[in-house]
Amino acid sequence: MTAVGQPPTSPSNTGAIYRFLSGIPTWVLWVIVLVWTLPTASLFINSFRGREAQRDSVFWELFLPPDSVRNEGSDIPAGWDAFTLDNYDAVWNSTASGGLKEGLVNSFAIAIPATIIPIAIAAFAAYAFAWIDFKGREPLFISVVALLAIPNQTALLPLLQTYAGGAHWTIWGTDKTITLLPDVGLQGTSTAIWLSHTAFAMPFAIFLLHNYIKSLPKDVFESARIDGADHFTIFWRLVVPLSIPVLAAFAIFQFLWTWNDLLIATVMGDAAGSTSPMTVRIAALTGEFGRNEHLLTAGAFVQAAVPLAVFFLLQRFFVRGLLAGSVKG
């Protein structure tokens, strides 16, 4: 409610003025909505125009008749004549676009496992934190979830070193070194990217799933215990089926996050590019100072299409997860 939208409290205002003024917030809202859409729409529409047209005119000229916008003596396609699918063609034909097609495959190859692995691991942990009594449960839970705030950057270098050569520890006071984790050749593999994503996702996943699993009715568990079910059985037969909504919410989060990630894929991935997802390849394209700039439109749209589809189809779960993760209740 901006101040402008407020009717003066003086008795002199009539119903018409009041209605006009009280309509302002809605107008403002729709103006904001329009402004918010403009950048994405601009990219999307530009992706159907060729390089020349993109460099020659603003995106909405695609909707105008060619004759009204063509410059004198220019043979650059104008107006709706400029419509073309060449950009998408070039993206699909990988060599011209720096392997965006391989990038798409890699994106799936990274995002899907990096979504499934943390769910499996975190669900067990969340159940244990919620329904198994053990000493030090609360401090342990709080210290795990507190790590939510830690920036990924603080763990990147050591993780990379571990993938590259394992983890070794020189025992203090002696010159003896023991190997804690062997080098199993993870450097530059998709596996390294999954494992990193799994580690970074753990606090949030545990937090989100725990909040939900904790809120399940207590008597369900008690009666199951009385019937002689062990924790493992309870987990599989009761908790997993009941937690589908929150598992879906987390899956969407994690999928969007891993699909859109640039940092971990760049750092942990193969330097030669065999594991590079679309984000990395697109980011590399931007560095070429405009040589393939026109392909960025189609590439960025293809990259965004998958998360957008997920987002619009499963928005309900997504919002639920967002709320459960931030607001108690």
Place this chain on the structure above:
Amino acid sequence: MEVLETVGIWILAAIVAAGVGGLVAGVLRRLGQLLPEGIRGWFDRAVFAVVFVFIGLWMLRDDRSERFLATPEAAKVADTLWSVLLAVILSGTVFVAANLLFNQAGKSYTRFSTFLGGVLGFITFGLLDGNRLIQHVNGRDGLGEALHDIVNANEWTLLIFSIVVGGLLLGGVGWVAGIVRDNVQPFRLAGLVVGVVGGFLWGLFFAERVPVDTAIAVIWTPLMGAAMCAALGYALARIDQPLRLVVGVVGGAAIGLFAGGLAFTSIVPRIEVVNAIAWPLVLAAIGAGISYLRGKPILGGALVGALVGWIIGVFLMTNPGGPRLEALSAFGVTGALAGARFSYRERPSSVALAEMENRSRSYIFLAPALFFVGVGLIASLIRTVLLSLENSFRDDAGQRVQEFPSFENYRQIFGTDTNWDLSNWRALFTSAPFEIGMLLVAAAIVVALLIGRRSGNALRGSRYLLPVLGLILLAGAWFEFRLINDSGDEEALSGAVLAQAGTGAPGWRYIYLILFLVVGLGLLAVTLTGGRVAGTNGINLDFTGGHSAAAVFGAFLLVTGIFAAIRGTVINSLWWVFMVTAMASAFGLAIAALADKARLENVAKSVIFMPLAISFVGAGIIWRFMYIARPTGNPQTGVLNWAWVEIGNLSMSNGRWIVVAVLALLLAGLLAAIVLGFRSGAFGLVTGSVAVFLPLAWLTWRLAAGRLGGTGVDGAGDRTIIFISQNLPYNNLWLMVVLIWIQTGFAMVIFSAAIKAVPQEFIEAARVDGATESEIFWRIIVPQILPTIGVVVTTLTVNVLKIFDVVKVMTNGNFETQIVANEMFFQAFTAGNRGLGSALAVVLFLAVLPVLYLNIRRLQQEGA
């Protein structure tokens, strides 16, 4: 054809997989019978599916895929699926096995003890072997060599020998087991079969009939160790004291001797008597003490202490290179001590076992997650801190020198101008954002004071605002004075450069000087005379109302001024955190409030929310196309520059008068609102309207004068805005816009839910009492959602700090837009400067520590 061939191969693979998978699954099904009733059906199906897919993929993967799969993409898919399944099978097996193991604890102690022994043995020998402490039992290595020497025969003799010995040994074990279980016949048979087959395999192995794959070689010693430990565990589970202790010690020693026989010469210690006696004794005493304090059996603690002490005293505190005999005794005693630790007590009762099962289950459930958290986050964090204290440089002689610990990296972060440059701080007070922002804030405070005097409501702690603001205003007046008086002063001039952005003409400076002086002194005067003169309610700053928008906007300008005056990578990060967090929260709150109960609310919210699904890289590209500036004279294709130039064209044409007329009408309406508000005492409305009126009036005036937009006064061609690659230091703001565009949706969703959770009765009651919509928002909704605002702000702060993609894609830190997260990436992974990169990461970590603390407090209050 390629496609057909691929499809054919996949089908073939599926058929083979189904066959083999069915077989393997059948075997595994038998194992599945061990599972609890509830999950057996699920287990069967899962095993079959997993085995089926696994084998199918194995046929398709890697080098095979190159032959079979038509496209590299398909090969990539098959390869990825295969590694995923491998990972799933491995981790799933370990996990299910761990659960099964502890299932047995409550049911069959014998089985539990045997399995536990096997697992512990496997891990122990795996660690020893993996650390190259003992040799592989591999062909002619170690034990194999010894056997070759003993038997001194060709490989066939060796094979037969192995079969006989293995059959006798394992068959004997089976026999004993049969006797113990009163069920001799099947067990004897099973033992014999297992023994012969095992011996045959082992013999093949020794005789090098089996090509010794590295993988098998690595796993063989652990398997042997596991078998021995499992046997010991079995024995211990079935024997009572005092024989139990004897068997434990002797068995442990035997396993130790096995390890000792395989030990590499390089780790065989030369035992020193003092160390070998003193360390175990001292640590045994400590262990006993700890056990006593914890109320546990003293002997257990003492044995653990002695074991650790022995390992330290014999293996760590001595020099390597001793004879084989010492290796045997060193390892033998270790094994004996460990065996004693496991066998000194009576067999646990069934109650204790059930208790143990329950307790252990939580750790099994937690173990994978804690492993990832421990290794991936905590250990890595510690290592990063250590790395950041490492300084590597070349000395005068060109030698690389490592210095530890050293704070050189931190000195570089906070001592280099590119990262941290406060030298220009004086320019702040005479810069345009500061001047305008300060006046807005001051005006809002005056209004808040007026309203507060009437209402008596006050923002907690807000009374300190007055003297602080007064002093800042006076400082501003002082620097303004210096600038006017002493234009030759270098420092004052540096301020003038920034100030040119908005004000310029010296006449304005006098106005600012006087305004700052008057308002500053006025605020100080109010503070000093305070409650006594001002009336009944004292100094109360009431910020509920439209004037708080003016205050926020003023503060926004102020902060912009501060960050524009002091520069550097770290400063930029702070600027990002402040600006994006503040703006995204404010926009999010505003949109949530506007959209609440509006028509098509969900559509509007979806659209605002959508950028959250787009990657930061994608968003960077999207906004690149908004910001593009083509060379002057060319058609502008970036939306913003296009609009800028079009506005310029408009302001040069006669058509501008229509727009000016419309704007003038709007201004008149605002003026009316100001007058009305003033009359009815709605000061919030007044300030809000003024805050809109002033910039709008300025815009109208510029437009009327033909000086607005992308065309110069003289009409000499376009003047585009080079948003992100020039325009220092405000180009940072244009980058922040991208993140604000993304994060507003996040804030909006959460605020929207919080607003909807405000009890409707409160709002109804207020409405009945005649509260305006604005009053309802500021006095009821905002206080109700304050905790949510806290959550959003902390979450956004953390998010903004670690995001580097936007800067990476749009400027890569050029043009003074570098931020810590991107600098960290550059130093650590591009420049190869690990120490500095780690230090930058640590700086990020330190920056989130307050948030970390708040989160912990919040969790504790919620009671986890």
